[in-house]
Amino acid sequence: MVVFSLVIVDGDGATSYVWxxxxxxxxxxxxxxxxxAAAAAA
Known part of the structure; x- marks a missing residue:
């Protein structure tokens, strides 16, 4: 299984991750x- 994230930055500069x-x-x-997720947030 491979898990990766799509990093989404909205117009306000907020970042979210879609796994x-x-x-x-x-x-x-x-x-x-x-x-x-913890590693990405660090």
Missing amino acids: VVDDTQTEPDYGEVLEA
């Missing part, structure tokens, strides 16, 4: 997603 999983047939590893 995308390339394998929709299996349950994503939410621990990995949360760790990646």
Whole structure:
């Protein structure tokens, strides 16, 4: 499973992340997603 994020910056300069999983047939590893989100926010 590969998880990556799309970084979206709106007109006000606020940044948000949309997490995308390339394998929709299996349950994503939410621990990995949360760790990646924490790393991206750091």
